Amino acid sequence: MPRKINIEPYRGPAGGWGSVRSLVRHARKSGVPIGKTPALIRQNKPEGFACVSCAWAKPADSHPAEFCENGAKATFWELTDHRASPEFFARHAMAELRQWADYDLEAVGRLTNPMRFNHSTDRYEAVEWDQAFAEIGAELAGLRDDPEQVVFYASGRASLEASYMYQLLARLYGNNNLPDSSNMCHESTSVALPESIGSPVGTVRLDDFEQADALFFFGQNVGTNSPRMLHQLERASERGAAIVSFNPLRERGLERFINPQRPMRMIAQQETPISGLYYQVKAGGDIAALAGLCKALFAMHEIAAGDGGSCLDTAFLRDHTHGFDEFAAYIRGVEWADIERESGLTRDQLEQAASVYAGARSVIAIYGMGLTQHRRGVDSIQMLVNLLLMRGNIGRPGAGICPVRGHSNVQGQRTVGISEKPEHVPLDRLASLYSFEPPRRKGLTTVDACQAIIDGRVRGFVGLGGNFLRAVPERDMMEAAWPRMRLTVHVSTKLNRSHIFHGEVSYLLPCLGRIERDEQKSGLQTVTIEDSTSCIHASRGVTAPAVAALKSEPAIIAAIAKAALPFNPKVPWDEWVDNYDAVRVAIERTYPDIFGDFNNRLHQPGGFAKPVAARERRWETETGRANFKIPGGLCASFHDGTDDGVLRLITLRSNDQFNTTVYGYKDRFRGIEGTRMVVLMNQQDMGRLGIGKDEVVGLEAAASDGVVRRMDGFRVVPYQIPPGCCAAYYPECNALIPLWQHAERSKVPAAKSVPIRVVKAASAGPARSEETPTGSPTQ
Numbered sequence: 219m220p221r222k223i224n225i226e227p228y229r230g231p232a233g234g235w236g237s238v239r240s241l242v243r244h245a246r247k248s249g250v251p252i253g254k255t256p257a258l259i260r261q262n263k264p265e266g267f268a269c270v271s272c273a274w275a276k277p278a279d280s281h282p283a284e285f286c287e288n289g290a291k292a293t294f295w296e297l298t299d300h301r302a303s304p305e306f307f308a309r310h311a312m313a314e315l316r317q318w319a320d321y322d323l324e325a326v327g328r329l330t331n332p333m334r335f336n337h338s339t340d341r342y343e344a345v346e347w348d349q350a351f352a353e354i355g356a357e358l359a360g361l362r363d364d365p366e367q368v369v370f371y372a373s374g375r376a377s378l379e380a381s382y383m384y385q386l387l388a389r390l391y392g393n394n395n396l397p398d399s400s401n402m403c404h405e406s407t408s409v410a411l412p413e414s415i416g417s418p419v420g421t422v423r424l425d426d427f428e429q430a431d432a433l434f435f436f437g438q439n440v441g442t443n444s445p446r447m448l449h450q451l452e453r454a455s456e457r458g459a460a461i462v463s464f465n466p467l468r469e470r471g472l473e474r475f476i477n478p479q480r481p482m483r484m485i486a487q488q489e490t491p492i493s494g495l496y497y498q499v500k501a502g503g504d505i506a507a508l509a510g511l512c513k514a515l516f517a518m519h520e521i522a523a524g525d526g527g528s529c530l531d532t533a534f535l536r537d538h539t540h541g542f543d544e545f546a547a548y549i550r551g552v553e554w555a556d557i558e559r560e561s562g563l564t565r566d567q568l569e570q571a572a573s574v575y576a577g578a579r580s581v582i583a584i585y586g587m588g589l590t591q592h593r594r595g596v597d598s599i600q601m602l603v604n605l606l607l608m609r610g611n612i613g614r615p616g617a618g619i620c621p622v623r624g625h626s627n628v629q630g631q632r633t634v635g636i637s638e639k640p641e642h643v644p645l646d647r648l649a650s651l652y653s654f655e656p657p658r659r660k661g662l663t664t665v666d667a668c669q670a671i672i673d674g675r676v677r678g679f680v681g682l683g684g685n686f687l688r689a690v691p692e693r694d695m696m697e698a699a700w701p702r703m704r705l706t707v708h709v710s711t712k713l714n715r716s717h718i719f720h721g722e723v724s725y726l727l728p729c730l731g732r733i734e735r736d737e738q739k740s741g742l743q744t745v746t747i748e749d750s751t752s753c754i755h756a757s758r759g760v761t762a763p764a765v766a767a768l769k770s771e772p773a774i775i776a777a778i779a780k781a782a783l784p785f786n787p788k789v790p791w792d793e794w795v796d797n798y799d800a801v802r803v804a805i806e807r808t809y810p811d812i813f814g815d816f817n818n819r820l821h822q823p824g825g826f827a828k829p830v831a832a833r834e835r836r837w838e839t840e841t842g843r844a845n846f847k848i849p850g851g852l853c854a855s856f857h858d859g860t861d862d863g864v865l866r867l868i869t870l871r872s873n874d875q876f877n878t879t880v881y882g883y884k885d886r887f888r889g890i891e892g893t894r895m896v897v898l899m900n901q902q903d904m905g906r907l908g909i910g911k912d913e914v915v916g917l918e919a920a921a922s923d924g925v926v927r928r929m930d931g932f933r934v935v936p937y938q939i940p941p942g943c944c945a946a947y948y949p950e951c952n953a954l955i956p957l958w959q960h961a962e963r964s965k966v967p968a969a970k971s972v973p974i975r976v977v978k979a980a981s982a983g984p985a986r987s988e989e990t991p992t993g994s995p996t997q
Contacts, residue, residue: 223892234476268757278824286445300327329728355781365392373684374399374625377745380771385635394661401664406595416838421618429616432578437588441471500562502855502971514572531610545846580616595961597849613835630748687716691955740797753825855971869948898937916977
């Protein structure tokens with residue numbers, strides 16, 4: 219039966235009874251056995267497991283329930299009793315499964331057996347583990363005459379232990395082709411922050427939230443992407459800290475919240491206001507908005523200086539920064555008319571926000587992919603750092619910069635070597651430890667890997683988790699090119715769209731989930747992850763494996779390595795699999811300054827902190843100081859605004875989603891239920907383009923390269939969004955993003971300001987639609 223579509227404004231808060239009802243609904247829908255639901259109580263707790271979704275910090279003093287609505291959905295999704303068994307694959311050819319929606323594919327359940335694709339039947343068939351490893355090893359060995367033609371992709375959920383082993387596998391194989399989830403989200407952070415402050419990560423810890431006088435948000439939807447942060451925001455609001463948000467859409471988590479763990483407030487429906495000021499900046503307008511804040515601050519400083527005061531931290535600027543005078547001259551030369559046009563905000567609004575900033579002693583700036591996924595994403599982040607530096611808001615309590623990572627260990631993977639940039643990895647130490655010559659050539663980013671696959675230069679793809687083909691831009695070209703690869707291997711817990719496009723030789727290798735007990739020869743194993751605040755935590759599974767045949771990620775990596783690589787007596791693959799303590803010893807030997815005494819510290823409540831030099835006002839930059847950086851322009855988008863027929867499309871996630879995983883069709887906070895094929899539009903734009911409410915339209919990329927990128931079947935929803943902007947769901951709309959449309963220098967896909975045209979359905983032509991209209995297929 220078709221799904222019932224219901225679209226109406228949501229009036230409630232984030233959290234509250236809506237969150238509780240959602241948990242109950244998803245527990246039932248996922249088919250989680252009653253006996254497994256107590257696992258939630260041990261989520262993000264000492265001696266428990268780290269959430270498999272977001273990377274927000276885990277406090278030392280846990281709440282009774284240290285999980286959020288979306289974290290619970292991720293747990294239910296993994297604990298389901300539904301199974302993608304060999305019998306399922308025998309019933310369904312890939313040609314059929316390609317017609318299924320993302321939700322329906324993953325809802326089939328947990329993979330149970332290693333599977334090998336059979337071209338003659340168009341189906342995956344079960345294969346024994348030993349045979350799969352031997353055949354994968356032979357294929358990889360056959361491609362090793364040119365190791366650059368193989369890519370080793372890593373999803374952000376793999377543990378530190380698995381990630382360390384995986385990067386070593388790639389480098390022993392002979393390349394640095396280690397694209398990962400960071401390439402698609404926070405690579406702009408990894409480029410911007412080292413240049414500005416000498417650290418590739420944020421400078422904030424949980425304790426800083428208790429001491430901050432103001433919190434400034436830019437492009438980060440806390441209610442959907444990191445709801446546990448609402449605990450910190452709730453306390454900050456209640457003690458009087460100012461919370462100021464810049465975001466194109468009004469997101470409920472940044473507006474108001476009812477904490478489900480405060481029963482009296484739940485009963486009384488007592489809401490906590492979050493943002494005191496909320497500014498709907500135009501997509502791609504953050505550089506301009508930040509320039510306005512800085513310009514207003516300079517003006518206030520000049521007035522204060524006339525009275526013998528200061529709005530700037532002059533001592534900090536003198537002792538710790540470089541390039542301030544050049545930056546001040548740049549800001550003074552920027553015209554308010556240009557700032558207002560590019561930001562979509564008025565001078566009065568920006569001066570109001572700047573007054574709050576100037577009046578706060580300690581300020582934390584929090585941002586997400588609303589800053590990173592633009593053409594000038596690097597500039598956007600560096601402008602935010604500039605604002606913080608003006609008042610010394612880096613390197614002291616209650617202040618700092620806080621990039622919020624998505625995947626639960628995406629930051630940690632970089633810490634232990636998952637990087638295509640060899641200069642960021644201690645290759646000489648790896649060479650000494652394992653007696654080999656590591657490759658020194660820069661590897662492929664995600665965008666580079668996609669182009670190489672399209673061009674036919676990549677012949678092998680090994681994926682450690684994730685849904686690569688669904689997450690990347692240029693989907694039509696990628697789906698067409700994917701089958702031309704010789705080898706595709708996916709290590710995964712569930713079926714997803716990447717799996718139903720296969721190379722000439724293709725395997726699915728089912729692995730244990732993080733929630734499941736991992737028993738090896740030495741007993742029950744523990745893995746570790748790093749959160750967004752650079753704290754490292756232990757994680758130990760608490761439930762029985764979905765099926766006995768599953769192997770752990772370290773075991774799978776080791777088996778592939780042994781089958782594909784010549785024997786190296788210095789690499790103890792078997793010892794590492796038998797006891798993950800041994801992997802941590804290897805990590806400590808490779809990164810002694812970070813992981814000293816690793817095994818004795820891993821169970822520390824709240825995690826143990828990774829050193830961050832900028833947090834101590836040690837600036838590991840070329841100048842030895844924190845650097846002011848001047849942006850290349852005020853507009854961060856590829857669309858300069860000169861063509862009013864072009865809108866800036868923001869791709870976004872729903873409340874029933876984590877990254878490419880869609881848990882359902884109810885985006886509660888936006889009032890959209892039963893469909894994901896919607897486009898949210900400003901009513902002024904609808905009027906001037908002659909488009910009506912509920913009209914079904916197509917979206918076409920406004921690209922100048924001659925390639926038609928068009929999708930059909932979007933229902934128009936009037937929405938409170940800045941003029942010239944519209945929004946639709948990720949990953950469906952990735953098909954509209956050209957591969958070349960990425961952030962300068964970081965190559966992050968510019969998915970938050972995609973230039974598109976709205977096309978009337980009658981003239982939409984041979985466009986594609988993502989959603990199966992008949993609802994869930996029969997499994």
